[in-house]
Amino acid sequence: MIKNNFSYSVSVDCVIFGYDETSLKVLLIKRGVDPYSDFWALPGDLVHPMENTEEAVKRVLKDLTGLNNIFTEQVKTFGDIGRHPLGRVFTISHYSLLKIDEYDLSPTNKNNSPSSYSLEAKWHNVNRIGELAFDHNKIFAACKEKLIKNAKTKPVGFELLPDQFTLSDLQNLYEAILEKKFDKRNFRKKINSMKLLIDTGKNQKSVSHRPAKLFRFDKEKYQRLKKVGFNFEI
Template identity: 55%
Template sequence: ENLDTAAKRVLEELTGLRNVYLEQVKTFGAVNRHPFGRVITVAYFSLIKISHYNIQPSSIAKKAKWHSISKVEGLAFDHQEILGACFNRLKWLVRSRPVGFELLPPKFTLTELQHLYEAILETELDKRNFRKKILSMNLLIDLDETQEGVAHRPARLYKFDKEKYEEFLAEGFNFELKESKKKEKVVRKKARAKLA
């Protein structure tokens, strides 16, 4: 059994999840990372829409449930470090390939896409810069439709151009984003306070 097959098997045994794309992140093998002896862990992560999956605990797990990554604490051994490595990998990925196909509805607004990127990057992005950058990539198809049943001005709806999306997945890109001006001011103010 190779590593990728083993990772899929373990995921299914622990949670009942199957047919999930997994991406290898890093190998953890510090000599003293586990009190019962030498253990090597190969970490994987995946992007899935959790509303499409029903996790079930296995016979060796008491329970299985989803957690917000920002609220996870008290993990055993070096598992917090492993989780951090996976999250950092995801942050790198959103700047080098398109992310969202798996997480957004088939039709979405630019605001929904921006909120997804902000959640992953844990920062507020400049709205105008984000829209200009994402639209210049020709990654989205304007559906010439707007939201329905909303209390505010309906936003335009888009979908991913699957062909362009696959091209960017294969080749990658450099997706540098500016933080919002409000965020930049706070960062500069904190930097000045540290220097004083």
């Protein structure tokens, strides 16, 4: 019956990246219904008739993962013929980048509605996601490419660090997002040239190695860079 009524539909799929101070991860749900039952997938659903796509994204994330009030950026639309086995579905992808330890995962919709099929929501290392449902590997790849591009031109990941951090913390963040290793000296030279950091005059405490200096961001310069961007190439 559902298949007979399927014509052209629009959905949203969300690629939520998370950082846990060591690695970059992506949030996936385990589907509990066909098609692709027991497959890991991106959080997504059809857009309801009386909601816009932004409202659909908020509903999907809250119902399927428990995340609420998450800012997302639209990436692109996917409309390959046959991408959904039940009919023609165009999906609009969105992505976001979060600090994992600030959010709890808990699917909230337990009714038999289209947004109740998330058996589990779990963070996965971006390099070990395996085969996902539908064309979600393709959507994930596009959003990851967008994240890397943004990280090179905007301070997109700076909110993921604590208020005070070391230069090694900052380098680890960029290496996780850009998936490349930086020479320590060149990285610090680049960061210092941006004049974005303020030395707090404090050092790390309770560490087994030599305590490193702690820095914080200059909020005024940070907001300016968010607007005008920069070229982060080392």
